[in-house]
Amino acid sequence: MVHADASNFAEGVTKEGAYEQVLLQAEGLFDGQRNWVCNLANTASLLWHAYKSLPSPSSQVNWAGFYTLDPQKTAKPQLILGPFQGKVACQTILFGRGVCGAAASTQTTQLVPDVEKFPGHIACDGDSKSEIVVPIVVGEGDARKVVAIIDIDCADLDGFDEVDKKYLEQLAELLGRSCDCFNLTTTCVLGLGKRDASTMRYFYNKASSLLTKSFKYSPPIPRLRLGCRVARINPILVNPAFARTMATSTPPSPVLKKPLKLACVQLASGADKAANLSHAREKVLEAAQAGANLVVLPECFNSPYGCDYFPSYAETLLPSPPSHEQSPSFHALSYMAAEAKVFLIGGSIPEVEGAEEARKYYNTSLIFGPDGALLATHRKVHLFDINIPGKITFRESDVLTAGDKLTLVDLPGYGQVAVAICYDVRFPELAMIAARRGAFALIYPGAFNLTTGALHWRLQGQARAMDNQCYVALCSPARDMSASYHAWGHSLIVDPMAQVVVEAEETETIVSWELDGGKIDETRKNIPITSQRRFDVYPDVNEGKIRFE
Structure with a gap:
């Protein structure tokens, strides 16, 4: 149930923290609600209260809201006033006029430190001194259309910066894929391709x-x-x-904006953490030099895998960023990504959280951008507890705590990927939700063993690709028969038609493949399961309570 507390922000919250709360609350508010008016109204309220919780200049925001594409036929395309917080505002704005019109016509964010210096500025409120306008765009290529814009005004000069731009663009993308821009009994021109x-x-x-x-x-x-x-x-x-x-059964498409080369680094890890990190760096650089844009490391790449090893190799990750002493792996991965200039999914590492009397351990993946900035984390949601008599018994839950969120990661310029860990691959609900939310690839660092690997490793990768008609990558440690745990190896990449396009053997290697958004679109066109689901017959896993990182 929606509650007004969603608009409350903690005293002393940072700008980044406030925006992250806005995004999190917006995800929750949009869950099961796809009406534009409803979602824009609640988002305007969230933004307004977020800015009022921050110090100047953010606290001087004097208008926060939306203009949407006018559904009426006009001589020239124009925006019409939508839900907002603040004073009475201009009702319509032509494309190309003022800051809002410029954002709509160019489909690019307008960050304006002084509105009086912006050519053709429309002064709806003389108190406004600076402005940021972010277009909400749907479709791709020739079908790209602006359906609305986010408009924020500030009574101070230089009221907005790159932090505002980054998070508001994320919010615009979320709104674009979370709201229906039409209904079946009214006229609508919200940019249908x-x-x-x-x-x-x-x-x-x-x-x-x-x-x-x-x-x-x-x-x-x-x-x-x-x-x-x-x-x-x-x-x-x-x-x-x-x-x-x-x-609502149809996901946004195309989901991969341009070709991306994905590389899975199959490593063997020993007892020496520093040596493991150094070796990983060498292989990440090797993959990047071969043209990879996105590099994936295996599960527990910085340590031996096993319940006995998790506590002794665990690192503190929160609050983020941790110090070098708390998490050498965090800083090593950040440095690798920046040095190689790649998106890096850092397999997983053991994580520890809390004081000794309430200590918890997690199996955690860290994802970094080409600038070395942390993009996301994923704590393994499904713990590996199995018993196959005479072959293998394993209980991660004896040591680890399960994560409680799904992880979608935005790779600017490309689209979104979902990241999960090993045993998570056996749960199709996680994969389907991620694909329905726009992921072009499902990435699983994993350490299947000689029993489960022989049975299901390849099959699971193909099944998730077939179910969701997207790319799937499984990245394993290399097999070391002298270790206490024998990994399966066979890192692989599966295409949207569920064909294994590249697969390793069990030894150390790098496997890579260029992902093509056209392949996703072609598969979904030829076998259109995304528009044939029958949620009048069975429930939709994409509805209801879903927690995202």
């Missing part, structure tokens, strides 16, 4: 041919503007609930 137009026709055909009960008669005059064409929709019997379940 050709693919969306086809989807709309599909929804109507399904609704008119398959529904057998709980009908409502739709008005005889609904019109849908499909791109530049206007299509008349004949009166049909529509079950709105069913139409909605069909509509």
